[in-house]
Amino acid sequence: MKIDIPKEPAIILHLLNNHGFDAYVVGGCVRDALLKRKPQDWDICTNARPEEIIHIFTSYSLKVLKTGIKHGTVTVLFHGKHFEITTYRIDGNYLDNRRPDKVIFTDYIKEDLSRRDFTINAMAYHPKKGLVDNFNGQSDLKKKIIKCVGEPKKRFEEDALRILRGIRFTAQLDFHLEETTKNAMYLKRKLIQNISKERIRDEIVKILLAHKPSNGILLLSDLHLLEFIIPEFKNIPKDLFNRILFLLDNTPKILEIRLSAFLFYINLFLNNPLTVNNILKNLKFDNKTINNVCLLIYESLYTPDFSSIKDIKKFMIRIGIKNLENFWALKIALIKESQAHSDFSNILNVKNTVEKILKEKHPLELKDLQITGNDLISLGIPQGKQVGILLEQLLDKVLENPNLNEKDQLLKIAKNYKPSIS
Incomplete structure (x- = not known):
C-alpha cells in the first residue's frame, strides 16, 4: 500500500528525518488518501519538540508560525502553503469538554494516535516505513464505519465537539456509526451545550455541504442533538x-x-x-x-x-x-x-x-438612469426628498419601457411630473 505524498510535505518529512527525528503524515490526509479522495491538508506529526522544529525550518529560511505551540503545534510556510507540524503528545485532563489543561510530549507515535477521536483518523504514514494503524482504521474504512478510538464515552467527555465531528463524517463519507459510538453520542449529547456556537456552526455547515446532507441531519435528530443546536x-x-x-x-x-x-x-x-x-x-x-x-x-x-x-x-x-x-x-x-x-x-x-x-x-436601478438628481434640480425641482421621489417615478417608467431611458426623454417626463410633487 502506497500513498502519494505531494512534494512539500514529502520534503518536510525528509528534513525532519535527516535531522534524526521520526515524522509521519497523519490523520485526515491519510484517511482521505486511502479513500482515493484528495486531501485538503497534509498534517505532520513528529517526535521533534516545537523548538527543534522551529530551529530546523528557520535554518532553511522558511517562515514558522507558533500557531499552537502550547499544544505542540507550529505551522511551516512552504511554497505559499501552510503545513501544521505537531509533536507526538499525550493529553492531560480535559476540564471543559473541549481542550486538555496540558499536553505531555512523547517519543512514541502510538501514544499520540491513541488520543485521537476516531479510528479512521488515527492512522499515520511514512513513504519508507509505511502505514501505522494500531486501531484498525483501515479496516473500519473498508467497513464504512465511524468508531471511536478507545472508550467512546470518555472520548466525548474529553471533547464534546467529537460528537458533531462523528456525525459530520457519516454525512461526508456516507458511512454509518458503530453502535457503541452511537450510543455514547446519545448519552453524552447534552455536553455539546458546552461547545461554542462558532464551532457548532462550522460542523453544521460541513454537514449541510455533504453529498447527502439528510444523513447527517437525520442523525442529529435521531440522537436528540438537533434540539440543543436549534431548539x-x-x-x-x-x-x-x-x-x-x-x-x-x-x-x-x-x-x-x-x-x-x-x-x-x-x-x-x-x-x-x-x-x-x-x-x-x-x-x-x-x-x-x-x-x-x-x-x-x-x-x-x-x-x-x-x-x-x-x-x-x-x-x-x-x-x-x-x-x-x-x-x-x-x-x-x-x-x-x-x-x-x-x-x-x-x-x-x-x-x-x-x-x-x-x-x-x-436598466434596473436608479444608477442605471440616464439622468441624475442634479439634472432634476437644474429643472427647478427643490433639492431634497422630492428629487428622490421623482427619480423613483422615472425608474418605474423605465422598468416598463427601457427605451425611455434617454436623458432628453426623462427630462421631458420630469417636467410633466413637476407640478405634482411641488
Whole structure:
C-alpha cells in the first residue's frame, strides 16, 4: 500500500528525518488518501519538540508560525502553503469538554494516535516505513464505519465537539456509526451545550455541504442533538421534517441554498418571520449570509408576481442579481418536493425572461438612469426628498419601457411630473 505524498510535505518529512527525528503524515490526509479522495491538508506529526522544529525550518529560511505551540503545534510556510507540524503528545485532563489543561510530549507515535477521536483518523504514514494503524482504521474504512478510538464515552467527555465531528463524517463519507459510538453520542449529547456556537456552526455547515446532507441531519435528530443546536426543531412534525430532508438532498452544494432549504419549513411551521434570522444569528452566521437566506426564503414562500416584464424586473431588484441562481435552485427543489409530477415550465420561462433582460442590459436601478438628481434640480425641482421621489417615478417608467431611458426623454417626463410633487 502506497500513498502519494505531494512534494512539500514529502520534503518536510525528509528534513525532519535527516535531522534524526521520526515524522509521519497523519490523520485526515491519510484517511482521505486511502479513500482515493484528495486531501485538503497534509498534517505532520513528529517526535521533534516545537523548538527543534522551529530551529530546523528557520535554518532553511522558511517562515514558522507558533500557531499552537502550547499544544505542540507550529505551522511551516512552504511554497505559499501552510503545513501544521505537531509533536507526538499525550493529553492531560480535559476540564471543559473541549481542550486538555496540558499536553505531555512523547517519543512514541502510538501514544499520540491513541488520543485521537476516531479510528479512521488515527492512522499515520511514512513513504519508507509505511502505514501505522494500531486501531484498525483501515479496516473500519473498508467497513464504512465511524468508531471511536478507545472508550467512546470518555472520548466525548474529553471533547464534546467529537460528537458533531462523528456525525459530520457519516454525512461526508456516507458511512454509518458503530453502535457503541452511537450510543455514547446519545448519552453524552447534552455536553455539546458546552461547545461554542462558532464551532457548532462550522460542523453544521460541513454537514449541510455533504453529498447527502439528510444523513447527517437525520442523525442529529435521531440522537436528540438537533434540539440543543436549534431548539425550534424540537416539536416539528415528522412529515414536515421529511420534507426538509428531501429539500436538502435536492439542492446544489451551495451554503445559502442549503441553509434556505434546511430552514424553509421551520419558518412556515412557526409562522414567525424572525425565526430564520434568530436561528442564524444564534449560530453566529455573518450578516450577509443571514440576509441572503432570509431573502431567499421570503421570496420562495409564494410565487412572486411574474405577470408582466415590469413585475419580473421588480422581483430582480428585490432579490438582487447575485441571488438569482440560488433562487431558481431553491424554487425548483420546492416544486420537486411539493408536486407529484413536477412542472418547472413556469419558473423556467421566468428564468429565460430574466436572462434576456440581463443580456440586453435593461436598466434596473436608479444608477442605471440616464439622468441624475442634479439634472432634476437644474429643472427647478427643490433639492431634497422630492428629487428622490421623482427619480423613483422615472425608474418605474423605465422598468416598463427601457427605451425611455434617454436623458432628453426623462427630462421631458420630469417636467410633466413637476407640478405634482411641488
